[in-house]
Amino acid sequence: MPNYRLTINGSQRTVENVPAEMPLLWVLRDSLNLKGTKFGCGVGACGACTVHINGEPRRACQTQVSTVNQAVTTIEGLSADGSHPLQKAWMQVDVPQCGYCQAGQLMSAAALLRRTPRPTDADINSAMSGNICRCGTYLRIREAIHIAAGNGTRRA
Numbered sequence: 001m002p003n004y005r006l007t008i009n010g011s012q013r014t015v016e017n018v019p020a021e022m023p024l025l026w027v028l029r030d031s032l033n034l035k036g037t038k039f040g041c042g043v044g045a046c047g048a049c050t051v052h053i054n055g056e057p058r059r060a061c062q063t064q065v066s067t068v069n070q071a072v073t074t075i076e077g078l079s080a081d082g083s084h085p086l087q088k089a090w091m092q093v094d095v096p097q098c099g100y101c102q103a104g105q106l107m108s109a110a111a112l113l114r115r116t117p118r119p120t121d122a123d124i125n126s127a128m129s130g131n132i133c134r135c136g137t138y139l140r141i142r143e144a145i146h147i148a149a150g151n152g153t154r155r156a
Helices: 024-031 085-093 102-115 121-128 138-148
Strands: 004-008 011-015 050-053 056-059
Touching: 004 024, 050 102, 056 102, 085 102, 085 138, 102 121, 102 138, 121 138
Parallel strands: none
Antiparallel strands: 004 011, 050 056
16 A cells, blocks of 8 residues: 655645545544544545635545645644634634534634635635534524634624
8 A cells, every 4th residue: 555745734744555545534543643634424525624725614524645745734733722713703703503513614714714704694604504503503603713814704
């Protein structure tokens, strides 16, 4: 089995003896001990495993490690100390209930704000439509994104 040299959260990491078809999700969790990226559905439909590859949101459960040749950012790389504006807004609005989907939600929201610094509700709905929250905190997620973007509170 081959070895892979990956850039994860700004650091070069070597992953040894993993199959080429192994999903990035399992490389992150099992080989690199980065447990923030969650397994949800395994088919790329729920968004719990969202990471950034070269700044774009991707489903780690559907990305084979052998195809990763650009920088990967996980939830651990969003901010080492929780100071990212989205993380602060998430806490301010008290977004999570069970919290399981929140790493993927935050990573999708961060990609949105990088592309669209002042998103509308429609922008947010579109960008976040691939992330499922079993607890239904969508209105709080949208509000937190608006706060992080500096759009103020949009609570319904």
